[in-house]
Amino acid sequence: MAFNDIFLRACRGEKTSPIPVWFMRQAGRYLPEYQEIRGKADFLTMCKTPELAAEVTLQPVELLGVDAAILFSDILIPLEPMGINLSFKEGKGPIIEPSVRSERELKALKKIEPERDVPFVLETIRILRRELSDKVPLIGFAGAPFTLATYLIEGGTTKSFVNIKEMLFSAPGLFRKVLDLITEVTISYLSAQIDAGVQAIQLFDTWAGILTRHDFKDAALTYARRVFNSLKGRGVPLIYFVFNGGHLLDLIRQSGADVIGLDWRTDIETALKVLGPDVIIQGNLDPCLLFLDEERLRDRILEIIYQGYGAKAHVFNLGHGVLPQIPPEKVRLAIEMIHDLSR
Amino acid sequence: MAFNDIFLRACRGEKTSPIPVWFMRQAGRYLPEYQEIRGKADFLTMCKTPELAAEVTLQPVELLGVDAAILFSDILIPLEPMGINLSFKEGKGPIIEPSVRSERELKALKKIEPERDVPFVLETIRILRRELSDKVPLIGFAGAPFTLATYLIEGGTTKSFVNIKEMLFSAPGLFRKVLDLITEVTISYLSAQIDAGVQAIQLFDTWAGILTRHDFKDAALTYARRVFNSLKGRGVPLIYFVFNGGHLLDLIRQSGADVIGLDWRTDIETALKVLGPDVIIQGNLDPCLLFLDEERLRDRILEIIYQGYGAKAHVFNLGHGVLPQIPPEKVRLAIEMIHDLSR
Numbered sequence: 001m002a003f004n005d006i007f008l009r010a011c012r013g014e015k016t017s018p019i020p021v022w023f024m025r026q027a028g029r030y031l032p033e034y035q036e037i038r039g040k041a042d043f044l045t046m047c048k049t050p051e052l053a054a055e056v057t058l059q060p061v062e063l064l065g066v067d068a069a070i071l072f073s074d075i076l077i078p079l080e081p082m083g084i085n086l087s088f089k090e091g092k093g094p095i096i097e098p099s100v101r102s103e104r105e106l107k108a109l110k111k112i113e114p115e116r117d118v119p120f121v122l123e124t125i126r127i128l129r130r131e132l133s134d135k136v137p138l139i140g141f142a143g144a145p146f147t148l149a150t151y152l153i154e155g156g157t158t159k160s161f162v163n164i165k166e167m168l169f170s171a172p173g174l175f176r177k178v179l180d181l182i183t184e185v186t187i188s189y190l191s192a193q194i195d196a197g198v199q200a201i202q203l204f205d206t207w208a209g210i211l212t213r214h215d216f217k218d219a220a221l222t223y224a225r226r227v228f229n230s231l232k233g234r235g236v237p238l239i240y241f242v243f244n245g246g247h248l249l250d251l252i253r254q255s256g257a258d259v260i261g262l263d264w265r266t267d268i269e270t271a272l273k274v275l276g277p278d279v280i281i282q283g284n285l286d287p288c289l290l291f292l293d294e295e296r297l298r299d300r301i302l303e304i305i306y307q308g309y310g311a312k313a314h315v316f317n318l319g320h321g322v323l324p325q326i327p328p329e330k331v332r333l334a335i336e337m338i339h340d341l342s343r
Numbered sequence: 344m345a346f347n348d349i350f351l352r353a354c355r356g357e358k359t360s361p362i363p364v365w366f367m368r369q370a371g372r373y374l375p376e377y378q379e380i381r382g383k384a385d386f387l388t389m390c391k392t393p394e395l396a397a398e399v400t401l402q403p404v405e406l407l408g409v410d411a412a413i414l415f416s417d418i419l420i421p422l423e424p425m426g427i428n429l430s431f432k433e434g435k436g437p438i439i440e441p442s443v444r445s446e447r448e449l450k451a452l453k454k455i456e457p458e459r460d461v462p463f464v465l466e467t468i469r470i471l472r473r474e475l476s477d478k479v480p481l482i483g484f485a486g487a488p489f490t491l492a493t494y495l496i497e498g499g500t501t502k503s504f505v506n507i508k509e510m511l512f513s514a515p516g517l518f519r520k521v522l523d524l525i526t527e528v529t530i531s532y533l534s535a536q537i538d539a540g541v542q543a544i545q546l547f548d549t550w551a552g553i554l555t556r557h558d559f560k561d562a563a564l565t566y567a568r569r570v571f572n573s574l575k576g577r578g579v580p581l582i583y584f585v586f587n588g589g590h591l592l593d594l595i596r597q598s599g600a601d602v603i604g605l606d607w608r609t610d611i612e613t614a615l616k617v618l619g620p621d622v623i624i625q626g627n628l629d630p631c632l633l634f635l636d637e638e639r640l641r642d643r644i645l646e647i648i649y650q651g652y653g654a655k656a657h658v659f660n661l662g663h664g665v666l667p668q669i670p671p672e673k674v675r676l677a678i679e680m681i682h683d684l685s686r
Contacts, residue, residue, distance in 0.1 A: 286558070323503065
């Protein structure tokens with residue numbers, strides 16, 4: 001089997017035929033094969049056991065025919081060796097203890113040395129590169145500094161973001177110190193992933209979309225840009241995905257990333273009006289559209305493929321992760337359609 | 344004391360000096376005077392007791408100097424007489440039982456007759472009009488059909504919106520019937536509020552911002568437009584607030600509303616590039632910016648006032664509700680600044 005490099009070529013600006021496709025959370029609960037492993041080990045154990053993490057990473061490559069694998073892990077993994085107690089409660093999201101809201105709590109945090117502190121991630125990558133050598137590229141990832149800071153400061157998920165914004169607005173010096181530290185950790189974490197073999201990087205900025213344009217520049221973009229600048233020249237494409245970032249597109253373009261990921265809200269055509277045609281786009285089918293019947297799903301996929309032709313190159317993806325409620329056959333069908341319709 | 348009509352004049356397109364200001368959730372937990380009443384009655388009891396609802400509605404008018412009062416109530420109030428069991432659990436948001444996901448559950452729902460089913464809302468309005476006759480106008484409100492449908496179908500708040508989107512995409516006929524019913528209820532509810540004396544209406548579309556532009560048209564805009572068309576000619580300004588709707592602005596403009604409410608994400612200058620200058624804008628200070636010190640808060644308020652001058656008229660507001668963590672003095676100070684800086 002020949003190595004399928006359409007994902008990497010598209011990330012470098014080439015219009016491919018077909019266009020490449022991978023789905024966020026393609027290794028996930030909607031797959032019975034994933035559930036089987038998850039039944040034997042909890043989520044964090046899966047992340048920390050290279051054989052298990054590698055196995056679920058490979059599942060969608062083998063079962064669905066995606067054009068890239070993405071490391072099975074979690075954006076919060078680097079927080080633990082910083083001195084944070086991380087746990088996941090079913091249906092409640094992550095719990096981060098202690099939350100960091102003072103100089104004292106910040107001082108207790110440590111930088112990480114990835115080979116010492118998260119060897120399981122790097123070992124997973126090495127296994128995967130061996131397994132994938134004749135298949136598809138492997139994507140590594142991390143949370144963007146603002147998003148990690150949100151978890152760290154809020155202590156978990158939040159609807160109001162009041163603690164991080166309180167710090168940003170009433171203790172900006174402390175906020176900057178927290179972000180500086182997280183940015184440094186993120187750079188060394190991603191750098192180690194590249195050393196271990198990942199062939200592309202996605203930076204997930206799940207929460208930066210809650211910011212005004214004014215505040216996004218100071219609180220998120222500055223730090224994301226520092227990450228991208230540090231990794232430029234390492235030879236791997238860099239993807240920046242700001243969830244709910246439709247109002248920030250012109251600023252996101254200044255991040256230094258090679259590829260701009262879009263959630264489903266802003267259609268590619270509208271995005272390109274702001275970004276211009278000389279950008280590489282990743283996205284952006286609403287994951288819930290996989291509930292559509294085959295015919296209507298085809299129409300919506302086709303709409304996105306056509307809009308993507310307006311960009312320099314296009315990597316098809318969902319606008320967010322695959323939902324557990326979607327039957328795997330539907331996911332496989334969507335991937336087939338995307339390939340067929342873009343050929 | 345002369346009746347202060349700057350809010351109504353701005354809603355009709357007049358550039359006023361100063362510009363009017365009111366804040367979403369201006370009657371709320373951040374006020375000790377509110378907490379005192381809330382200590383004696385639960386939230387739903389407050390909504391259903393005209394004397395209490397009127398009292399908390401008046402508090403920000405007297406304590407803060409806002410230019411409009413907004414009825415103290417909840418967007419879910421009309422669901423109860425439709426046959427829904429509504430409850431609020433502290434910190435968990437509303438619980439709607441049963442959730443409506445089938446023809447059978449839809450058939451069990453009833454239309455409402457506001458004078459019979461929600462007399463307490465109308466009585467609150469009548470009390471308030473007497474109390475406010477020499478002060479400021481009274482705003483009535485309702486949830487937009489898509490947002491109410493979200494609560495009804497999800498059974499409460501949600502992060503994934505998977506149930507409403509599943510219905511929208513896999514049972515569109517049922518979805519339309521649910522929305523038709525809610526739209527009819529919303530129209531009769533708002534019409535009764537106008538009969539009872541409210542002088543402006545705000546339609547809250549809290550969740551429509553999760554939709555693609557494609558789906559917003561079919562699933563939200565159609566029904567919001569039906570509400571506005573039915574109320575046009577009743578002589579009260581109509582405000583449409585779509586939370587997180589920055590990607591939908593040109594479509595929102597087609598709703599038939601007189602005033603477009605913006606959350607904090609999209610700044611007014613950017614919004615006007617899409618909307619053109621011939622629109623009346625309400626918004627849009629990030630509620631968390633009230634954590635800033637006085638000097639920096641003044642800069643941010645000034646930025647919004649300047650941007651608002653680019654519109655036909657501008658009603659100052661927050662981009663979302665006042666947070667419980669904000670000291671009332673800061674809220675009062677912000678309102679004073681807005682008046683001073685726009686005079």
